[in-house]
Amino acid sequence: xxxxxxxxxxxxxxxxxxxxxxxxxxxxxxxxxxxxxxxxxxxxxxxxxxxxxxxxxxxxxxxxxxxxxxxxxxxxxxxxxxxxxxxxxxxxxxxxxxxxxxxxxxxxxxxxxxxxxxxxxxxxxxxxxxxxxxxxxxxxxxxxxxxxxxxxxxxxxxxxxxxxxxxxxxxxxxxxxxxxxxxxxxxxxxxxxxxxxxxxxxxxxxxxxxxxxxxxxxxxxxxxxxxxxxxxxxxxxxxxxxxxxxxxxxxxxxxxxxxxxxxxxxxxxxxxxxxxxxxxxx
Amino acid sequence: xxxxxxxxxxxxxxxxxxxxxxxxxxxxxxxxxxxxxxxxxxxxxxxxxxxxxxxxxxxxxxxxxxxxxxxxxxxxxxxxxxxxxxxxxxxxxxxxxxxxxxxxxxxxxxxxxxxxxxxxxxxxxxxxxxxxxxxxxxxxxxxxxxxxxxxxxxxxxxxxxxxxxxxxxxxxxxxxxxxxxxxxxxxxxxxxxxxxxxxxxxxxxxxxxxxxxxxxxxxxxxxxxxxxxxx
Numbered sequence: 001x002x003x004x005x006x007x008x009x010x011x012x013x014x015x016x017x018x019x020x021x022x023x024x025x026x027x028x029x030x031x032x033x034x035x036x037x038x039x040x041x042x043x044x045x046x047x048x049x050x051x052x053x054x055x056x057x058x059x060x061x062x063x064x065x066x067x068x069x070x071x072x073x074x075x076x077x078x079x080x081x082x083x084x085x086x087x088x089x090x091x092x093x094x095x096x097x098x099x100x101x102x103x104x105x106x107x108x109x110x111x112x113x114x115x116x117x118x119x120x121x122x123x124x125x126x127x128x129x130x131x132x133x134x135x136x137x138x139x140x141x142x143x144x145x146x147x148x149x150x151x152x153x154x155x156x157x158x159x160x161x162x163x164x165x166x167x168x169x170x171x172x173x174x175x176x177x178x179x180x181x182x183x184x185x186x187x188x189x190x191x192x193x194x195x196x197x198x199x200x201x202x203x204x205x206x207x208x209x210x211x212x213x214x215x216x217x218x219x220x221x222x223x224x225x226x227x228x229x230x231x232x233x234x235x236x237x238x239x240x241x242x243x244x245x246x247x248x249x250x251x252x253x254x255x256x257x258x259x260x261x262x263x264x265x266x267x268x269x270x271x272x273x274x275x276x277x278x279x280x281x282x
Numbered sequence: 283x284x285x286x287x288x289x290x291x292x293x294x295x296x297x298x299x300x301x302x303x304x305x306x307x308x309x310x311x312x313x314x315x316x317x318x319x320x321x322x323x324x325x326x327x328x329x330x331x332x333x334x335x336x337x338x339x340x341x342x343x344x345x346x347x348x349x350x351x352x353x354x355x356x357x358x359x360x361x362x363x364x365x366x367x368x369x370x371x372x373x374x375x376x377x378x379x380x381x382x383x384x385x386x387x388x389x390x391x392x393x394x395x396x397x398x399x400x401x402x403x404x405x406x407x408x409x410x411x412x413x414x415x416x417x418x419x420x421x422x423x424x425x426x427x428x429x430x431x432x433x434x435x436x437x438x439x440x441x442x443x444x445x446x447x448x449x450x451x452x453x454x455x456x457x458x459x460x461x462x463x464x465x466x467x468x469x470x471x472x473x474x475x476x477x478x479x480x481x482x483x484x485x486x487x488x489x490x491x492x493x494x495x496x497x498x499x500x501x502x503x504x505x506x507x508x509x510x511x512x513x
Contacts, residue, residue: 006387007359019365026362030370093495115369118497122337122361 019119020112020140032108032140033147051152052081054106056191056223056230057088057098059159059170060203061184062212065247066159066168068096069216071191071224072239073231074103083231088242090251092117095133095160096244100189102152105144109154113137130162134171134179142177157188161246168246185215191223191230198222201279209245213254217241217266218276233263298393298400302424305402306348311439312406313468314345314419314431315452317461320410320490320498321417324465327485335487337499339364339376341410343489347438348403348424356385356405373496378409382420382428390426400424404437410489410498414455434465440472447471462486462502462510481508 008026016022023031052074059068070087073080081103088098089110097113099106116136121127128136137158144154158171170182185203187195198219207215217233220241224232233240240259245252270276310326312334323345325334334353335345338360346353360381368376385405393400405422419431434452436444447468456464466484470477486502493500502510 006391007356007363007384019362019369022362023366023369026366027370111369115365119361119365122365123358125331125333125336 017120017123018136019116020136020143022119023112031143032112033105033144033152051105052076052085052103053229054085054087054100054103054189056187056189056195056220056227057100057157058187058192058195058199058216058219058223059098059157059182059185060199060207060212060215061159061168061170062207062209064167065161065209065245066170067209067212067216067243067245068098068157068159069213069220069241069243070098071220071231071241072234073229075229078228080231083234083237084239086242088244089114090244090253091133091137091158091160092121092127093250094127094163094246095130095158096246096251097137098157098159098188099154100156100192101154102147105147105152106154106156109140109144109156113140116140127163129164130160130169133160134158134181137171138173138177138179141173141175145176148175155188157186159246161248163248166248187219187223189223189230191220191227194226195219195223195230198276202277209247213243213245213259214262214266216243217259217262221266221270222276233260233267235263235267295394299425302393302400302402306404306424306438307440309347309438311436311441311444311469311472312345312347313434313436313444313448313465314406314408315434315448315456315461315465316414316417316419316454317456317458318414319458319492320488321408321419322458322461322465322489323406323408323487324462324469325485326469326479326483328483333485335485335501337361337487337497337501338381338407339368340373340496341489341498342376342378342381343408343410343487343499345406345408345487346403348401352401353403353405356388356401356403359388360385360407378407378418378420382407382422385422386426386428388426389422389424393425406431406435406437408489410491412491436468443471444468458488458490459510462507466511481511486510 054074057070068088072084074082074085091097091114153175162169170186172180172182172186185199202215221232223230240263243254243259312325314323323335327334336357338344344357364376392398408419411417421429421431434448470479484507486507488500489498
């Protein structure tokens, strides 16, 4: 027992550099999903209808970095729960994480992941390798498997700049914590089938950062076109996808004016050809 | 049959304090100086791996003298406490005051507990605010006492000479280079004639409100220290 005001038990023990491990030992009730697990809230397997879900995230690499973009819609069953939700977050200086799935849990998971990376960096005095970061995220997702089985799945996508290899890298996950490295581009979430189809036709080697952002916005437009849970650019409210770019200089969120201009151009094109730019046949 | 000698509580505490103080004064000093954009910690530390200065949280930094394993233990405990608090509440709710309190309680308990040897450490905990008037620096000693530091502070090593130099030469509102120069010259006052401490054996960490990132702590590279000293 320690008296009030002192450093709590466990803080002075040597051991893991992982904040998640420390949290699990010191305050397990604060782990993402702990309360939901206790309540068995989603035991009927219909978690989709009781909590908001986030939808489509796309990512693509360019020469010297990687771009990640997410639409802004969260849905709850057939309702729109939120129209300006942020689904792409910086996880540390050189990486970003995008979330699809149960929104509340996913945001909590991102918060834990951010602290996890910073905690390691402070304790060890060194940054984790990008593979190390990707593996830590896999471990955190694995901890959520029970809830995922009940319909409250969190499926993030992770992207970052590999400072050793000098290029952008993308990792996708499944609900069991399986980690898969993706090449060139990838998409997750309910509209991902359409977004990935669009990226397949739009993506090319040697694309610049700006090209990648345009391709991502086009892909999100296509996802929104065919998936009711994904939002396209909201012109009346001027709500645009959240776009992050990560390069050797760190991460950067593109401001609304920048994304807005690209979205306006994309929509201008769609007014001429609603299905978007046509890829050459041969 | 031998009778245990009676030792008065005053004597026990005095012995323990002497023991801790002796350990702390063996090493080199650490200096903290407030400058225009924040707080700078300067330590003489030839090791590139075993740090005396470290980051605790967004606006909170740490510096220590004494036994490495003991203050490293306290630093990690501080990082855990801060990260847990920031995760449970909000990043803005992590304060140097709460951290200094936790350190004081812990050091005080260890100091007076008969079963443990006192920690041979002293700590600075600094927090940078949006304006210089609200910057805070606390000094924690081996027995759990806590004190506010105003402008500059020294702990460990030959405190008197270093402190005398700082008292004479410190002015408020220095820029970073001037603050580093002042601190480094002060560290060299522990011998007569004064030494010049080479940049390679200096460890300098700053908490700068001028940084745009939420994390205000930065460790200066050797080249940056040299540039500051040459300026």
